[in-house]
Amino acid sequence: MPQQILILDFGSQYTQLIARRIRELNVYCEIHPFTHAPDLTEDIRGVVLSGSPCSVRDPEAPNPDLSRYLGKVPVLGVCYGAQLLASQNGGDVLPATIREYGRARLASIDQSNPLMRELTVDSQVWMSHGDTIKTLPAGFDIIASTPEVDVAAYHVQGQPTYGIQFHPEVTHSTEGKLLMRNFVVDICGCDQSWTPEHFVDSMVLALQHTIGPDDKVILGLSGGVDSSVAALLLHRAIGPRLHGIFVNNGLLRKDEFESVLHSYKDLGLNVRGVDASQEFYAALAGISDPEGKRKAIGRTFVEIFDQEAQKVAGARWLAQGTIYPDVIESVSVKGPAVTIKSHHNVGGLPEKMNLKIVEPLRALFKDEVRQVGDALELPHNILHRHPFPGPGLGIRILGDVTPHKVDLLQRADAIFIDGLREFGLYEQVWQAGVMLLPIQSVGVMGDERTYEQVVALRAVTSVDGMTADWAHLPYDFLAHVSNKIINQVRGINRVVYDISSKPPATIEWE
Ligand SMILES: Nc1ncnc2c1ncn2[C@@H]1O[C@H](COP(=O)(O)OP(=O)(O)OP(=O)(O)O)[C@@H](O)[C@H]1O
Ligand SMILES: O=c1[nH]c(=O)c2[nH+]cn([C@@H]3O[C@H](COP(=O)(O)O)[C@@H](O)[C@H]3O)c2[nH]1
Ligand SMILES: NC(=O)CC[C@H](N)C(=O)O
Numbered sequence: 001m002p003q004q005i006l007i008l009d010f011g012s013q014y015t016q017l018i019a020r021r022i023r024e025l026n027v028y029c030e031i032h033p034f035t036h037a038p039d040l041t042e043d044i045r046g047v048v049l050s051g052s053p054c055s056v057r058d059p060e061a062p063n064p065d066l067s068r069y070l071g072k073v074p075v076l077g078v079c080y081g082a083q084l085l086a087s088q089n090g091g092d093v094l095p096a097t098i099r100e101y102g103r104a105r106l107a108s109i110d111q112s113n114p115l116m117r118e119l120t121v122d123s124q125v126w127m128s129h130g131d132t133i134k135t136l137p138a139g140f141d142i143i144a145s146t147p148e149v150d151v152a153a154y155h156v157q158g159q160p161t162y163g164i165q166f167h168p169e170v171t172h173s174t175e176g177k178l179l180m181r182n183f184v185v186d187i188c189g190c191d192q193s194w195t196p197e198h199f200v201d202s203m204v205l206a207l208q209h210t211i212g213p214d215d216k217v218i219l220g221l222s223g224g225v226d227s228s229v230a231a232l233l234l235h236r237a238i239g240p241r242l243h244g245i246f247v248n249n250g251l252l253r254k255d256e257f258e259s260v261l262h263s264y265k266d267l268g269l270n271v272r273g274v275d276a277s278q279e280f281y282a283a284l285a286g287i288s289d290p291e292g293k294r295k296a297i298g299r300t301f302v303e304i305f306d307q308e309a310q311k312v313a314g315a316r317w318l319a320q321g322t323i324y325p326d327v328i329e330s331v332s333v334k335g336p337a338v339t340i341k342s343h344h345n346v347g348g349l350p351e352k353m354n355l356k357i358v359e360p361l362r363a364l365f366k367d368e369v370r371q372v373g374d375a376l377e378l379p380h381n382i383l384h385r386h387p388f389p390g391p392g393l394g395i396r397i398l399g400d401v402t403p404h405k406v407d408l409l410q411r412a413d414a415i416f417i418d419g420l421r422e423f424g425l426y427e428q429v430w431q432a433g434v435m436l437l438p439i440q441s442v443g444v445m446g447d448e449r450t451y452e453q454v455v456a457l458r459a460v461t462s463v464d465g466m467t468a469d470w471a472h473l474p475y476d477f478l479a480h481v482s483n484k485i486i487n488q489v490r491g492i493n494r495v496v497y498d499i500s501s502k503p504p505a506t507i508e509w510e
């Protein structure tokens, strides 16, 4: 295991940002819910305690025993984490007279303290708290204040334990990254060696160690970034013992089955294309409910993987392209998050497959997956491909799915995506696609009345898909796409543009 920082999560909306800031310093870190705090191991060089929506004054609030870490490795409490350490040691945490959300400025700083080294007076910090530390326990020293908050940061005498009331992980804390560097590099002594290349080398070794010398691995490949990067890593580790399976679920983009299979062959990967369109259409027949469709698609995927695995003698592993946000969401502090959408690849692989799961990208964020793909020389067109959901056009056809609707949508979608490329807009957009709406509208074409379907164009900007803004595409581009769809795709007579952000909408419509 690489040296790492452990982040104990108390449910803050910013916990993932702490992880991102540490990884940007080329230091590996993991988030664990406070309810599953791991024991200290040699590779854990420091611990960060996250913020929380809870108040330490609430008897129900998280209050774990931290003695296994304190004084043994450096600990940094952020907001709730700082309040918790203060209150566990006899300090007073009280409701603040004014709740503080937003920007503040550091008025005094103890620059001789290693956490505060090189931070500047007047530096902007981001606050988000309703409680405040009124009195510190004996042996705790203030190392920074703002005009409103005396205890903006503290240090525990004689041990590398620190607390800060503000949020260094938020970019609005302009010197937050410097503070994190002071903690992670200077105080914890991490050597900043966690680079994409390092990840590739150590993951290939780990895969070789885990997967037995004669074992074969089945990997569902989609043409998307995650599964393609997983494929290259596994291929480097076990070569031809990797068996990729690319399923045509009848819900792919126009001509995608052929073109993706082709690009995998070019990469030297051992991939079988399985055309299961009819099985998917049969499973979807008559189902209009979004969750019903997702479940039917998920089930059919599993059936196909199961059938294919049985054809490969010695198949002992099922590899998945699972990435870090999937993992974090399923171990959230408040219990598994409410189901908004059932992702087709999560949950419910049947026992009888008898395959063990291997997930080489489990620890990475999407943009980190792209960096690893870059280090593995994944071709640009796959690396920068927009994400595409496994259930494909099945969740972009509102209402029931038929081969005829798939055909209409494939043609409209191809015009939109080709148009983005033509206008040089494809890589400015994080994801784009077309939705086929379950309504008809009246139009007039060549003096004749039409009564045909409506499609909605969807394009978003985002970093990781967790939040997204609708893309402000140029009007002349939208006009071009709208004209072309209405003129060329018989059966569609109206095009609208979706101007909803996530939240409160989501990227896909179902
Ligand atoms: N048509 C398919 N055939 C086989 N496996 C698939 C197919 N579609 C999806 N999968 C599997 O489901 C997983 C999740 O799909 P998902 O779309 O989240 O990831 P991806 O396709 O690898 O990347 P991206 O998010 O960039 O599209 C994939 O990693 C892959 O293992
Ligand atoms: O592989 C997948 N299986 C799914 O079931 C699924 N549902 C949504 N998505 C993709 O996830 C991102 C966020 O989508 P939403 O804002 O619609 O939840 C977007 O990139 C979506 O395309 C899926 N990907
Ligand atoms: N961001 C936080 O960690 C907030 C901690 C606590 N809930 C407060 O309001 O002070």
Ligand SMILES: [Mg+2]
Binding pocket: 222, 224, 225, 387, 388, 389, 390
């Ligand atoms: Mg995909």
